[in-house]
Each structure stands twice: as C-alpha cells, then as structure tokens.
Amino acid sequence: MTSGLESIEAILAASLPFTDLSADERRFCAGQIQIVYVSRRQQWFDMTAHEPALYLIATGAIELISQEQKLLARLEAQQSFGFQRLLTGQESSVRVKVIEDSLLYLIPQSVFDRLRQSSRQFDQFYNQQLSERVRVGERSQQKSAGLSARLSSLMSTPVITAEDQMSVQAVATLMSDNRISGMPVVDGGGEMVGIITDRDLRRRVVAEGRSLQTPLNQVMTRQVRTLPPQSARLEAQLLMTEWGVHHLPVVEDRKVVGMITSSDLLRQVHWDPAHFIKSINRSDSLEALRQQMDRLPKLIRNLDQPASGFTSRLITAVYDAVTRRLLILAQQQFGPAPLRWCWLSFGSQARREMGLNSDQDNGLVFEREPNGAEAEYFERLSTWVCDGLAVCGQRLCDGEIMASNSKWRLSLNQWQGQFANWLENPEPKAVMHCAIFFDMRPIEGELQLASQLHQQVVEQAKVSERFLALLAQQAASRQPPLGLFRRWVLDSDGQQHKGIDIKHRALAIVNDIARIYALSGGCEAIETELRLKAAMERGQLTRVDALNLADCLSLLRKLKYEHHCRQLAEGSDYTNLIEPKALSQLSRHQLKQALKVLAEAQDSVKFKFARQF
Known part of the structure; x- marks a missing residue:
C-alpha cells in the first residue's frame, strides 16, 4: 500500500x-x-x-x-x-x-x-x-461561423497569377481561358506587385487605344488591398465594400496564397452586410435611410453565430456609411462645401467598437478658419447630419461632443492648439476628454487633414510625461465591479435597475490601458486590439499580459453584446447594466477572472507612468 x-x-x-x-x-x-x-x-x-x-x-x-x-x-x-x-x-x-x-x-x-x-x-x-x-x-x-469564418477556408486556391512583363493580350487570353475576371500580378520572384481586372483592361487598354502588346506593368493597378489568410470573412467584406473592390488577394509573407471575390462572399451567409451597406449608399433621403436602419437591430441579432468583436466592427461600418450618405445628402441640400473639410469620429466609433446603443462623438476640421458665411454653412450642414444620425439610431451625445456644437468645428490650427493645451496643461477635464478625443478617425472629406492632426497629437503625447501620469491615475481610478471577497459591486441607473456597469467599469478600463501604451509609445493605431498588439511588439507589455487583456476585451464585448440582444428581444431600452444572475455560472466565473486581470493591469500602468508624480 x-x-x-x-x-x-x-x-x-x-x-x-x-x-x-x-x-x-x-x-x-x-x-x-x-x-x-x-x-x-x-x-x-x-x-x-x-x-x-x-x-x-x-x-x-x-x-x-x-x-x-x-x-x-x-x-x-x-x-x-x-x-x-x-x-x-x-x-x-x-x-x-x-x-x-x-x-x-x-x-x-x-x-x-x-x-x-x-x-x-x-x-x-x-x-x-x-x-x-x-x-x-x-x-x-x-x-x-459565417461572418467570422477565416479567409483560409473561403479563398480560391491555387491562384492563377500573371507576371508583370506579360502582354495584355496574353493576360486577357489567360483570364478568358480560366473564366476569371481578375488576377494578381507578380514579379520574377513571385511577390505580388499589383492586380489586373477586366475593368483595368477596358479603361486602360481598350478606352485608351493601347497596343495589345503593352506590358502588364503599365496598365495594372499597383495599390492593392490585401488581407492575410487568418483574417475573418467580415473583415474582407468590410474592406471590399469600403474601397469598392471586387477582388481581394490573400497574402502571406508577400506571396499570394489565395483569392477572394465578392461573389465568393455573397454565397456564404443569408444576410450580406455589403448589400445592406450598398442599400444605405443608394438611399436618396433621410426617410429612406431611417427605414433601412430600422432593420439593423433585428439583422444583427439574427447573425449566424456572431463574434462580438466582428459585430462591433460591422455596426461601426454601417454607421460610417450612414454618416457618409448623410453628408452627401446634406451637400445636395445646402450646396457644395466652401472650403476643404474632414468629418471626424471620436470614441467608440473611431475605435470601431460601436454597439446597438452607442451615441455620437464627432467633429469637423477645416483647412483654415471659416469666415462668417462659411461658418453658417457648416453649422447648418453639421446640425442636419447630427440630427439625421439620431433619426437613424445613433443617439445625440449628452455632453454635446458633436460637430453641431461650434466648439468642435475648428480649423486644423485650432484643433492642434486645443490638443497642445490639453497636453501641456493637463487638468481633470482635459484628461477626461482624452478618453474621447484622443481616439480619432476620419470618416469623410479631406482625410489628410485628420492625418496631420493625429500625427501631431501622437508625437506630442509621447513626450508629455505629466499628461501620461494623470492619464494613468485616471485609468487606475476606475474600480472594476468586484469588491471584498470577490463580491459584485453593482451600479444603479437611477430607475431601480442595478447591475454590473460593463461599459464604464470594465470595457473602459481596457481602452484606457491600451490608449496609455499607444500614446506613450508613439503608436498611431486607434483600435484597442491593435494598440495592445503594438504594445506587445514594442516590449511595453509581455505577450502573456497582452493576450490576457485581449481576451478580457473579447469576453467583455461578448457579454455586452449578448446583454443588448436580450434587451432587444424583450423590447426594453438598452442599458450597460448587467445583472449577475442573468449570466451563466461559467460567464460569471470568466467575468471575475477578467476583472482580476484588469485590476492587475491597472496597478502596472500606475506603477509605470504615475509613480513619479
């Protein structure tokens, strides 16, 4: 024994x-x-x-x-x-x-x-x-799952390619023989250098009367959108819709390993997000847009096995399209813009993590300060667009951080001065604004204006130690909803509803932490996942810590999404308060573990950035 x-x-x-x-x-x-x-x-x-x-x-x-x-x-x-x-x-x-x-x-x-x-x-x-x-x-x-299926399982292989020195006649014959409408173009080493499609041949060869012996490298499209094979179907569909392309090479280590076409994607699921966005782009009035957007909650809820992160990206892509369409309709109503401008999104829309209850955070940047008539034009336009977004389901911002507020319609120089003031003279309000304004993405207009602004902000923030310290203190001040003996700390919405505030007490902490690492490291990424990945690659976060935070983000988004779907099914208003008893035992256990990870990450951020102040 x-x-x-x-x-x-x-x-x-x-x-x-x-x-x-x-x-x-x-x-x-x-x-x-x-x-x-x-x-x-x-x-x-x-x-x-x-x-x-x-x-x-x-x-x-x-x-x-x-x-x-x-x-x-x-x-x-x-x-x-x-x-x-x-x-x-x-x-x-x-x-x-x-x-x-x-x-x-x-x-x-x-x-x-x-x-x-x-x-x-x-x-x-x-x-x-x-x-x-x-x-x-x-x-x-x-x-x-439909929208989250990997491109490796959808792409066509092997890929028929053309060498960049081939004649257009030889390429046209190759495409005809294989019954394809486009193919990647590779150099002598097999690396992709462009793409050729039926449309390229019509526009750049037939329409321009070029010789059939013209080398392919003179007529191919050189700037090609690509994705790696591990990307999701939804990412491909959003990219193809946003850029208006019908052929998407799948590339790994600069070699083409597959090809995705719009027809491939249309065959995969019952509801096609690209078709829905195209219907938005064809809407000729605010009422037509509203009717389309009334369908969105039900369509989102009925997605086949949705992944919460992809669902957030999808909702964001839809509202990006709505914003662009409203801006077009507004210019049809008020006339063309009198100077160069760019519509900015802030906060969750900029991070591409909108939910069914997201509100507006937006602004305008101009090439120069508008005069009286120009300012009046943009006041009418921005008010009409913001009101239109509210009609289409994106709530007005309670804090009035919207382009309809003249405080957030500024020239490039004025925006640069505003950010410089926040960074050089950090006060609690400036740090609070960081959670919104420092997550910035252009939607429509002269995108270069937004790019110039964002690049300067990132460069200045990297060396603003006091600002980063206050940012770290704010991030650490958000208490995860877990108290002594691992008991839940519940918040109230003032209407006798209590629950875990999944947005402000959990998701916001992950976003705060990722933002600090991005700003301190000079990273221009906006999306939280990309910021965490960049922090890991720069050595700011260990691989384990970065993956733990990414898993926390995924879990929290999933719980929030499922909560909103339950509220949608019940016909109740959307809130971010989740009652613990509404979660399964497994979800409660995972949530407690995630909150523990967040608390440890907060301590680490505070130690790294705030200890000297």
Missing part, C-alpha cells in the same frame, strides 16, 4: 500544478485518488459516469473533442482535464477520446477545492487553464 502511494506521489510531484504543493498536501491527495484504467478499444471515456473530479493522466494519452467535432487539445501523461466542471458547476460538452491505453487518477471535487484554498498557485493554474480552454473552444466555433 505504501509503495502504491509513493508511486502516485511521485507522479504528482512531476505534474503541474501539483509541483507547487507541499509534500504533505501531495501525500493527502494521493490517499484520496481513485484509479481508473481506460482502453483505447473503448474509444470514448464518459466523464458523466463518474462523480465530478479532476482527471490526471498517469500514463497514456487522450484528445478533447468539441461538439462540432473539432480537436481542442491532445493531452498526455502528467496533464489533466475535467476542471471546467469543478470550477463552474456546469456539465462540460467536451468529449474525451482515448487514443492510447490510459491510467487516470480521479481527484474528487472536495480534494480539488481544498488544494485550491491551500495553494494560490494551484488555484491560478486551473483558472488560467479554464480561460485558455474556453478561448480555444470559442475560436474553434468562430472558424466555422
């Missing part, structure tokens, strides 16, 4: 996270273990046939398979599974496939709970494993 326990203890001592336990704890655990032998011939191991337990593989190997028959993990000796059920209280939908004769140690829930209480490292290990396992499962589902 003693020999048997000693062999079990030896395996525990070599297996994470049991290595972090004391010898006495491992001895206690070994005495409580039940040993189960499973044969490869039985193929599947049924966890539900046993009481809830942690399964440690002593010898052998198993695979974890999702409901969609996707491989989630392959586990071997000294690895464990079954902890999801112990941590959340929910039955796991994962199936266990036996790929080698295996000896399993079953550790009862009571022992597992005792070890978690006695060892912080043991507890952290399995909570991190749970987050990773759930994340892998979600990614597995998203790969086959």
Whole structure:
C-alpha cells in the first residue's frame, strides 16, 4: 500500500500544478485518488459516469473533442482535464477520446477545492487553464461561423497569377481561358506587385487605344488591398465594400496564397452586410435611410453565430456609411462645401467598437478658419447630419461632443492648439476628454487633414510625461465591479435597475490601458486590439499580459453584446447594466477572472507612468 502511494506521489510531484504543493498536501491527495484504467478499444471515456473530479493522466494519452467535432487539445501523461466542471458547476460538452491505453487518477471535487484554498498557485493554474480552454473552444466555433469564418477556408486556391512583363493580350487570353475576371500580378520572384481586372483592361487598354502588346506593368493597378489568410470573412467584406473592390488577394509573407471575390462572399451567409451597406449608399433621403436602419437591430441579432468583436466592427461600418450618405445628402441640400473639410469620429466609433446603443462623438476640421458665411454653412450642414444620425439610431451625445456644437468645428490650427493645451496643461477635464478625443478617425472629406492632426497629437503625447501620469491615475481610478471577497459591486441607473456597469467599469478600463501604451509609445493605431498588439511588439507589455487583456476585451464585448440582444428581444431600452444572475455560472466565473486581470493591469500602468508624480 505504501509503495502504491509513493508511486502516485511521485507522479504528482512531476505534474503541474501539483509541483507547487507541499509534500504533505501531495501525500493527502494521493490517499484520496481513485484509479481508473481506460482502453483505447473503448474509444470514448464518459466523464458523466463518474462523480465530478479532476482527471490526471498517469500514463497514456487522450484528445478533447468539441461538439462540432473539432480537436481542442491532445493531452498526455502528467496533464489533466475535467476542471471546467469543478470550477463552474456546469456539465462540460467536451468529449474525451482515448487514443492510447490510459491510467487516470480521479481527484474528487472536495480534494480539488481544498488544494485550491491551500495553494494560490494551484488555484491560478486551473483558472488560467479554464480561460485558455474556453478561448480555444470559442475560436474553434468562430472558424466555422459565417461572418467570422477565416479567409483560409473561403479563398480560391491555387491562384492563377500573371507576371508583370506579360502582354495584355496574353493576360486577357489567360483570364478568358480560366473564366476569371481578375488576377494578381507578380514579379520574377513571385511577390505580388499589383492586380489586373477586366475593368483595368477596358479603361486602360481598350478606352485608351493601347497596343495589345503593352506590358502588364503599365496598365495594372499597383495599390492593392490585401488581407492575410487568418483574417475573418467580415473583415474582407468590410474592406471590399469600403474601397469598392471586387477582388481581394490573400497574402502571406508577400506571396499570394489565395483569392477572394465578392461573389465568393455573397454565397456564404443569408444576410450580406455589403448589400445592406450598398442599400444605405443608394438611399436618396433621410426617410429612406431611417427605414433601412430600422432593420439593423433585428439583422444583427439574427447573425449566424456572431463574434462580438466582428459585430462591433460591422455596426461601426454601417454607421460610417450612414454618416457618409448623410453628408452627401446634406451637400445636395445646402450646396457644395466652401472650403476643404474632414468629418471626424471620436470614441467608440473611431475605435470601431460601436454597439446597438452607442451615441455620437464627432467633429469637423477645416483647412483654415471659416469666415462668417462659411461658418453658417457648416453649422447648418453639421446640425442636419447630427440630427439625421439620431433619426437613424445613433443617439445625440449628452455632453454635446458633436460637430453641431461650434466648439468642435475648428480649423486644423485650432484643433492642434486645443490638443497642445490639453497636453501641456493637463487638468481633470482635459484628461477626461482624452478618453474621447484622443481616439480619432476620419470618416469623410479631406482625410489628410485628420492625418496631420493625429500625427501631431501622437508625437506630442509621447513626450508629455505629466499628461501620461494623470492619464494613468485616471485609468487606475476606475474600480472594476468586484469588491471584498470577490463580491459584485453593482451600479444603479437611477430607475431601480442595478447591475454590473460593463461599459464604464470594465470595457473602459481596457481602452484606457491600451490608449496609455499607444500614446506613450508613439503608436498611431486607434483600435484597442491593435494598440495592445503594438504594445506587445514594442516590449511595453509581455505577450502573456497582452493576450490576457485581449481576451478580457473579447469576453467583455461578448457579454455586452449578448446583454443588448436580450434587451432587444424583450423590447426594453438598452442599458450597460448587467445583472449577475442573468449570466451563466461559467460567464460569471470568466467575468471575475477578467476583472482580476484588469485590476492587475491597472496597478502596472500606475506603477509605470504615475509613480513619479
């Protein structure tokens, strides 16, 4: 008996996270273990046939398979599974496939709970494993979901390409023989240097009367929009719609690995976002726009297995299109603009993370200060557009941060002076404005005006240590809604509704942290995911910390989106207050873990940027 326990203890001592336990704890655990032998011939191991337990593989190997028959993990000796059920209280939908004769140690829930209480490292290990396992499962589902399907699963391969020295006649023959309307153009080394389409041949060869022997490099399109194969279908569709292209090369390491066409995308899902945006672009009145936008909430809710991050991008793309269309209609009504201008989006729209209840944050930048008549023109135009956005579902800003407010219709020099003042003389109000104005993206007009403004702001912010310190203090002052003993801290909306403020007490913290790293590192990215990635690449964040924050962002967006879909189904007003009891046990557990990550990230930001002030 003693020999048997000693062999079990030896395996525990070599297996994470049991290595972090004391010898006495491992001895206690070994005495409580039940040993189960499973044969490869039985193929599947049924966890539900046993009481809830942690399964440690002593010898052998198993695979974890999702409901969609996707491989989630392959586990071997000294690895464990079954902890999801112990941590959340929910039955796991994962199936266990036996790929080698295996000896399993079953550790009862009571022992597992005792070890978690006695060892912080043991507890952290399995909570991190749970987050990773759930994340892998979600990614597995998203790969086959309509809008989040990866381009690698949709693109046409192998790709027919043309060399840049070929004649247009040879290329036209190649396209005709293969029944394609466009192809990438590559150089002698196989790297893509352009694209040629039927439209290029009509416009640049036939219409201009060029010789059929004209080299391809004289008529091809050189500025080509591309995406990598791991990009989502939605990203391709939004890019193609925004730039009006019908062929999208899929590129990896500067080599074309696939091709996506608009026809490919149209065949994939029941609702086509590109078609919806095109209908917006064809709307000839505010009323027509309103009728289109009345359909948006239901269409969003009925998306096939939507991913929350992609849904936010989709909603943003729709409102970008609405804004552009309203600006066109406004100029048809009030006449052409008397000077160069650019419409700016701020806040969540700039970050491409709008929800169904997002309000407006926008402004105008001019090439120079307008005179009286010009100022009156833009007052009429911006008021009409902002009111039109409200009619189409994007609420007016309570703080009046809108182009309809003359405070936010400024020349480039005036905007530059305003930002310089905020950076050089940081006050609480200036720091508060940072959460809105420092996330800036052009929507329509002379985009170069916005680019000049943003570049200067990024350059100045990078060296404004006091401003960054106050920014860090503000980020740290937002308290995640988790109090003593991991109890929820609930907020009220003043109407007897209480819940977790998922926007201001959670999502805003991730955005604050990403913004600080972006501004301090001179990063021009606006989207929170890109800012976190850039911070990791610059060494400001470790890979683990960056991925943890990205996972937090994904989870929080998902919970917010699901909450709004429930409210939509109930016919109630949108709020950002989520009642904990409305969440599943697994979601509550994940949310607590995410809030813990945010609190640690806040401490890190405060230490790095605010300790000297």
